[in-house]
Amino acid sequence: MSRTSRALGIAALALAAGLAGAAVAQSGSIVFTSWGGTTQDAQKKSWAVPFTKETGITVKQDGPTDYGKLKAMVESGNVSWDVVDVEADFAAAAAKDGLIEPIDFSIVKRDEIDPRFVTDHAVGSFYYSFVLGFNPASLKGKTPKSWADVFDTKTFPGKRTFYKWSAPGVLEIALLADGVPADKLYPLDLDRAFKKLDSIKKDIVWWGTGAQSQQLLASGEAPIGQFWNGRIFALQQSGEKVDLSWEQNLTAADMLVVPKGSKNKEAAMKFIAEATSPEGQASFATESGYAPVNVKSAALMPKDVAANLPDKHTASQINLDMSYWAAHRDEIGKRWYAWQAE
């Protein structure tokens, strides 16, 4: 038994040493978690690098964002993420469930942020539009314009692709395609939306990640569908012959949040202030093709880039209703996944 207890003692020591090491490493650094890929690269370049230069606080990149992990950290009290990029409907639900800290608006300048994309617990990270993307070569020269065209398998044959996870977007698209006027979307008529989706269900290929959506479109595997505008922008930048329609583009924002119990709350708030500053937002938007949430950013951006942003396509733009989604997220989610698995 003595050998055993000694072994356990050594193990405990090693564990303690590991914890102590982690504690030392945490001073003067924060962990930023986002979705990886081209988006997080741009966030690192536009926000983290200048932030470290100004404050001396290092920013460790982690990811991808995982809501389950975030919840587990908060519940266990062992929070290793300080700032997390999340979807807006989750931000609203997380605020309700007490998973995130209130934003310190003595550090973050609320009046500079587009009021659509700021709440007491979350500040916009960037805002994007879901747009109709298509691959002209695979559609034999026909040009889809509206969401109804995505449901028209006669004129535009082939697979269509939509966002796989239960989130604002697809149900709205189905209703718009079915003729529901934009100002009558909410509350969502779920029966009608699922019925419309049923009409093309066998032709749907779901994308779970931005990279997957790009691969499906560029290869022509799914020549038409719903995409994040920044992902189409990135494909076009790399020379792919893909196009998009801005008609009834659906906007939503990613939000920056601080998990409840973050050990570096103040540094986290400072980082959010930097990320949402006019310069930080302008720089990120130039890199990514997503729109800035700071109202002062557009003036700082190159004109040709600014012309491609969602905020230049507001004429037929529809804002996804995050407060509706926050209230109905669970109920819609259950129905969504059950319908998918049918």
Add this chain to the structure above:
Amino acid sequence: MTVTDVPMAPQSPAARRGGRGFAPVLPALALVVLVFVIPVLALLLRSVLEPAPGLQNYATFFGSTTYLKVLGNTFLVAFTVTVVTVLLGFPVAWFLAIAPSFWSRLLFAIVILSMWTNLLARTYAWMVLLQRTGVINRTLMNLGLISEPLPLINNLVGVTIGMTYIMLPFMILPLHATIRSIDPAIFQAASLCGASRFQAFTRVMLPLTASGIAAGALMVFVMSLGYFITPALLGGTANMMLAELIAQLVQSLLDWGLAGAAALVLLVITLAIYMVQLRFFGFGQARG
């Protein structure tokens, strides 16, 4: 008879010495308790405590046609993959055991090498091959053999192909160990006694390798039950397996009570299958 060549041979001398050999196992045991037993218990607790104490999560699980369908899918996929893996793995294991050492080593290296390659990379490679605009469909269409792309992905076919490929080594390795331990003279004896090749296979080879087949099949079946990445990428949502459902519940819906119930159903079924295996093939042989 079959255990001698297997790395995991359970009847090691240390184990037979009993109590005195037990101490070295403790660190590993502590680790298993820490990283496996405790989390599983925590999950079990959540499944009966969240959102309120009671069995409502289990009632939801078994009362929902969706979840039962997903459970059925899980078995269908695991069973299909196991059968295909046995059929494909047996000849390879046989060849590995009887081939001249150069060829056998080369083939062994190929089998092992595939295990060392990143799972995600391998699955994406299959996506590129199998999709409608992929290499296989394009080649077949260019040859004029088909006019419409074959649906090879986002369905059961895609999952089976992708998972069989990943599971093959887990069938080949135990089977190979079993076949190699058979004395080749037995087949000469069978033939001298007048057995045809078919009879030698069904009445000598199969019974002697049954434990190896069972061990490989068990491993493949159980691993397939809990598989996640490959079905998520190569299957359609209509072929969803339980692991993917659990991930949805944990990550997207944050319904950990129901996720815990689903995970426990999977665990109990897996253990039950293992027990059945033990009953019919015994402890030592179940492993090789």
